[in-house]
Amino acid sequence: MLELRPAGSWTAANVTRLEMLSGAVAAQLDRSKAVRLDMTGVRELDTLGAWLLEKMSRRAISAGHHADVVGVADNYAGLIEEVGCVNRHNPVPAPVLNPILVKVSDVGRAAIGAMEDLTVFLQMLGALCSAIYGVLRRPRSLRVTSLFYQLYKVGFLAIPIVVLITFLIGAIIAQQGIFHFRKFGADSYVVDMVGILVLRELGVLIVAIMVAGRSGSAYTAELGSMKMREEIDALSTMGLDPVEVLILPRIVALVCALPILTFIGSMAALYGGCLVAWFYGGMGPAIFIARLHDAVSVTSFEVGMIKAPFMALVIGIVACSEGLRVKGSAESLGKRTTTSVVKSIFLVIVLDGLFAVFFASVGM
Amino acid sequence: MPELTPQLAIRVSDLVVGFGRHVVIDHLSLDVRRGEILGLVGASGGGKSVLMRTIIGLIPRQSGTIEVMGAAIGDTHDRSNRNAAGRWGILFQQGALFSSLTVRQNVQFPLRENLVLSDTLMDEIATAKLEMVGLKPEDGDKFPAELSGGMTKRVALARALALDPAIVFLDEPTSGLDPIAAGDFDVLIKTLQKTLGLTVFMVTHDLASLNTVCDRVAALADGKIVAIGPMRELLQSEHPWVRAYFHGKRSLMLQPKAS
Numbered sequence: 001m002l003e004l005r006p007a008g009s010w011t012a013a014n015v016t017r018l019e020m021l022s023g024a025v026a027a028q029l030d031r032s033k034a035v036r037l038d039m040t041g042v043r044e045l046d047t048l049g050a051w052l053l054e055k056m057s058r059r060a061i062s063a064g065h066h067a068d069v070v071g072v073a074d075n076y077a078g079l080i081e082e083v084g085c086v087n088r089h090n091p092v093p094a095p096v097l098n099p100i101l102v103k104v105s106d107v108g109r110a111a112i113g114a115m116e117d118l119t120v121f122l123q124m125l126g127a128l129c130s131a132i133y134g135v136l137r138r139p140r141s142l143r144v145t146s147l148f149y150q151l152y153k154v155g156f157l158a159i160p161i162v163v164l165i166t167f168l169i170g171a172i173i174a175q176q177g178i179f180h181f182r183k184f185g186a187d188s189y190v191v192d193m194v195g196i197l198v199l200r201e202l203g204v205l206i207v208a209i210m211v212a213g214r215s216g217s218a219y220t221a222e223l224g225s226m227k228m229r230e231e232i233d234a235l236s237t238m239g240l241d242p243v244e245v246l247i248l249p250r251i252v253a254l255v256c257a258l259p260i261l262t263f264i265g266s267m268a269a270l271y272g273g274c275l276v277a278w279f280y281g282g283m284g285p286a287i288f289i290a291r292l293h294d295a296v297s298v299t300s301f302e303v304g305m306i307k308a309p310f311m312a313l314v315i316g317i318v319a320c321s322e323g324l325r326v327k328g329s330a331e332s333l334g335k336r337t338t339t340s341v342v343k344s345i346f347l348v349i350v351l352d353g354l355f356a357v358f359f360a361s362v363g364m
Numbered sequence: 365m366p367e368l369t370p371q372l373a374i375r376v377s378d379l380v381v382g383f384g385r386h387v388v389i390d391h392l393s394l395d396v397r398r399g400e401i402l403g404l405v406g407a408s409g410g411g412k413s414v415l416m417r418t419i420i421g422l423i424p425r426q427s428g429t430i431e432v433m434g435a436a437i438g439d440t441h442d443r444s445n446r447n448a449a450g451r452w453g454i455l456f457q458q459g460a461l462f463s464s465l466t467v468r469q470n471v472q473f474p475l476r477e478n479l480v481l482s483d484t485l486m487d488e489i490a491t492a493k494l495e496m497v498g499l500k501p502e503d504g505d506k507f508p509a510e511l512s513g514g515m516t517k518r519v520a521l522a523r524a525l526a527l528d529p530a531i532v533f534l535d536e537p538t539s540g541l542d543p544i545a546a547g548d549f550d551v552l553i554k555t556l557q558k559t560l561g562l563t564v565f566m567v568t569h570d571l572a573s574l575n576t577v578c579d580r581v582a583a584l585a586d587g588k589i590v591a592i593g594p595m596r597e598l599l600q601s602e603h604p605w606v607r608a609y610f611h612g613k614r615s616l617m618l619q620p621k622a623s
Contacts, residue, residue: 046528
C-alpha cells in the first residue's frame with residue numbers, strides 16, 4: 001500500500017519541480033500493490049497539476065493495481081473529472097517510411113511540380129493572350145489609369161536605383177579591363193569590351209534581374225494578398241476577368257518599362273565606363289566616344305533591346321501566376337514571393353542564353 | 365461567503381483612452397468579479413475592443429488605473445505587463461493562430477516559452493487542452509489554414525487556456541459561427557469556466573450568448589459604462605442606447621424568455 005500526499009500548489013508555475021516529483025515516485029508506483037492519493041493538502045490545482053496526478057493513478061491502474069483518489073476539494077472535482085477523460089486514446093503513430101522510397105517519391109514530386117510550373121506558366125500566357133485579344137476587340141476595356149499607375153511604379157520610380165547600379169557596374173568593368181589590358185598594352189580595347197558587353201548582355205540582364213527583385217516580388221505580394229482577402233474572387237463574381245483587370249495592366253506596364261530602363265541603364269553603364277577610362281585610364285571622353293563609335297554597331301544595341309520585352313514578359317507572367325497561387329496563410333505568401341523572384345531570375349538568365357544561341361545562328 | 369464584497373479580478377477606474385483628439389474611452393470605471401462571466405456590449409466602433417486591448421496592455425492609456433488580480437498594469441510593453449501575460453489568456457477575433465505552426469505547436473507555444481518541462485508532458489498537456497475544447501487529438505497535426513472557423517476558435521481558446529490563466533478575454537467568440545456552432549461554443553465557455561474556475565471577460569454582439577452564458581452584462585456607450593448588471597436588469601434599463609440595443613427589432617426574440 002503506497003500512500004501519496006501531494007500538497008501545495010500543483011500549478012503550471014511549478015511544473016519543473018512537479019515533473020521531477022512525479023518522476024521520482026514512478027518506480028514506487030510500479031512496485032506497490034495499491035495506491036492511495038490523498039489530495040487534502042492540495043491548495044491550488046490547474047490542468048497541468050491535475051494531469052500529473054491523473055497520470056500517476058493511471059500508471060498504477062495500468063500496472064494492474066488499485067488506485068484510490070480521496071480528499072478532492074469540491075471546487076476541483078470538476079477539473080479532476082474532466083482531466084480523467086482526456087488522453088484516453090492515443091493517436092495512431094505515423095507509419096515509418098522507407099528513406100529510399102521517400103527520396104524517390106521526392107524526386108517524382110519535384111518532376112511533377114516542374115511540369116505543373118510549366119502548365120501554370122502556359123496557362124497564364126494563354127489567359128494573357130485572350131485578355132489582349134479582348135482588349136483589341138474592345139479597346140475601351142483597357143484599364144488606362146491602372147496601366148499608367150503601374151508604369152509609374154515599375155518604370156519611373158525604378159530609374160534612380162537602376163541608374164546607380166548600372167553606373168557602378170560599367171565603372172567596375174572598365175576599371176578591371178584597363179587594369180588587366182594594360183599589361184599587354186591593349187588598354188584602348190577596354191572601350192570595345194565595355195561597349196559590347198553592356199549593350200549586348202549586361203545592361204539588359206542586370207536591369208531585368210533588378211526589376212524581377214523589385215517589381216516582380218511586389219506583383220506577387222500584391223496579387224497574393226488580394227487572393228488571401230478574396231478580392232480576386234470578388235472581381236470574378238462581378239463578371240470581371242481578373243487577368244484583364246489586374247494582370248494585363250501590370251504585365252503591359254512591365255513590358256513597356258523594361259526596354260526604357262534597359263536603355264537608361266546601358267547609357268549609365270557607358271557613362272560610368274567613360275568616367276573611369278578618363279580618370280583611371282587617362283583616355284579622354286572624345287577618344288572614348290570615337291572608339292565606341294568604331295567598336296559597337298547598332299546591331300549590338302538592337303540585340304540588347306530586343307531581349308528586354310521578352311524578359312519583362314517572363315518576369316511578369318511568373319510574378320502574377322505565383323501571386324495567384326498564394327493560399328490562405330501568411331507563410332504561403334512569403335514562400336510564393338521568394339519562388340517568384342528566384343524563378344524569374346533563373347528564367348531571365350536561361351532566356352538570355354537561348355537568345356545568345358539564336359542571335360549567333362542568325363549572325364547578329 | 366466570508367467577505368461581503370467579492371474579490372475583483374479586474375478593476376478599471378477613471379480610464380481615458382483616445383487617439384489624437386478623438387477620445388474613445390472617457391473616464392470609464394468597471395469592475396469584474398472573480399469567477400464571473402462578464403459580457404461587454406456596445407456599438408460597433410464604440411470602443412469595446414479598445415477597452416479590452418487597453419486592459420491587456422496593447423493600447424496605451426492617457427490616464428486612469430487598471431488592476432488585474434490586484435496587480436497594477438503598467439503602460440504598453442512594460443515589464444510588469446509581460447509578467448502578467450501568464451495570468452490571462454486572450455482569444456482574438458480571428459483566432460490569431462500562428463500560421464507556420466501546427467495546431468499542437470500553437471497550443472504548446474505559451475508552455476514552451478514560459479515553463480521548463482519535458483516534451484512528453486508538453487504533448488500530453490496540449491492534447492488534454494485540445495480534448496477539453498472539444499477537438500480530436502488527430503487535429504493537433506493540422507495547420508491553421510486547414511481549419512474551419514469553429515475549429516480555429518476552439519484552437520485559439522485552447523491556446524489561451526494553455527497556461528491555465530485566471531482570466532480569459534474573448535473578443536467576439538461567436539462571430540462568424542453558425543447558431544449551432546455558436547451555441548456549442550457558449551456551452552464550452554460555460555463548462556470550462558466552471559471546471560477551471562475562470563473569470564471571463566467577453567466582448568460580444570451575440571444576444572443569445574449574452575442571455576445564456578453571461579452572469580453580468582456591461583453596456584458601453586459614449587465611452588462610459590452606462591449600465592451593468594444581470595441581463596434582467598439591463599432589459600429594464602432606461603438608458604436610450606441600451607433600450608435601443610435590447611429592445612430593437614432583432615432583440616425582440618429575447619423578450620418572452622427574459623421577462
